[in-house]
Amino acid sequence: MDIHTALQIGDYHINHCEDFLVTKKIGSDKILCAVMDGCSTAMESHFASTMIGKILRKISVEKSYQELYETNNSSNIEKDLKSVLKDLFREMISIKNQLMLDEKELLTTLILLLYNKKENEGIVLCIGDGLICINGKITEFERDNKPDYLAYHLKEDFENWYENQTQKVFFSHLEDISIATDGISTFSPVKKTGHDEKINPIDYLLLDKTSINSEEMLSIKLKKLEHYYGMKPTDDLAIIRITK
Numbered sequence: 075m076d077i078h079t080a081l082q083i084g085d086y087h088i089n090h091c092e093d094f095l096v097t098k099k100i101g102s103d104k105i106l107c108a109v110m111d112g113c114s115t116a117m118e119s120h121f122a123s124t125m126i127g128k129i130l131r132k133i134s135v136e137k138s139y140q141e142l143y144e145t146n147n148s149s150n151i152e153k154d155l156k157s158v159l160k161d162l163f164r165e166m167i168s169i170k171n172q173l174m175l176d177e178k179e180l181l182t183t184l185i186l187l188l189y190n191k192k193e194n195e196g197i198v199l200c201i202g203d204g205l206i207c208i209n210g211k212i213t214e215f216e217r218d219n220k221p222d223y224l225a226y227h228l229k230e231d232f233e234n235w236y237e238n239q240t241q242k243v244f245f246s247h248l249e250d251i252s253i254a255t256d257g258i259s260t261f262s263p264v265k266k267t268g269h270d271e272k273i274n275p276i277d278y279l280l281l282d283k284t285s286i287n288s289e290e291m292l293s294i295k296l297k298k299l300e301h302y303y304g305m306k307p308t309d310d311l312a313i314i315r316i317t318k
Contacts, residue, residue, distance in 0.1 A: 075191070075248075076317050077107070080279075080292035084257055084309040085264060090120040092182075093255050093312035096127040098134035101141035103192040104154065106134050109204065109312040111255040113181035113223065122182040122225070125169065126162070130186075133161045151197045151244070155188045156236060159199070163224075163232050170228065180225035185253045189316070198253060200241040205259065207252040207280040208245045214259070215241050250317050252280040257311030267304040275299055279313060286317060 083091040092112035100106055110126050112119025137158070170180060183202025190196060198206050202221030205214045227235045245251065261275040278295055285291040292313055299305045 078315040093310040094123040094127040095312040107187040111183040116181040117178045195246040252315040254313040257309035260309040265304040
């Protein structure tokens with residue numbers, strides 16, 4: 075199994091890439107992947123997406139240690155996902171209070187993927203907007219550019235909030251799965267080319283298997299989109315693609 079990642083600042087952004095990504099093992103059987111997209115109209119939104127990524131890494135390490143000492147490890151993938159989110163919820167509240175952060179400093183979308191290699195099953199939850207591709211099937215979550223950010227709900231009861239999450243997809247028999255921020259839908263021509271060839275950037279990045287055996291597959295594809303097809307994303311972009 076190979077995990078390919080790419081993080082690129084959008085052509086319309088200057089100072090910071092407001093997206094972030096993380097991939098981390100949880101014990102020997104589980105993999106956590108996440109992409110975040112900070113709200114451009116909020117305050118220092120690169121901080122929010124990066125912070126959540128760092129928290130998820132911490133949670134993954136903690137749960138890995140827990141598995142070493144627990145004999146009855148869960149094989150319920152949704153239960154595992156819910157546990158990760160509950161810890162994230164708690165950590166965000168703690169950091170918000172410690173640093174006296176404004177809600178606008180915490181606005182970021184989150185697509186969280188959890189995969190159990192032993193059971194060969196997984197789950198993806200999208201909080202806000204973004205795009206997922208599971209074994210060739212593309213699903214885009216779009217909320218008219220008004221994502222329902224996690225930070226809006228930190229004062230709510232976690233159990234009630236979780237029960238209202240509908241952007242959830244279960245999968246099994248992983249072959250080729252991707253999660254991406256909505257920057258993947260913003261590819262536009264940035265320079266003229268010496269040919270008339272056309273390409274669909276989403277299909278090329280998430281479905282096409284060219285350079286599939288290279289660790290730099292997504293970087294290679296992004297460079298070809300820019301230098302051969304003259305296209306770049308105008309918004310920041312984070313992609314994680316897992317292939318077998």
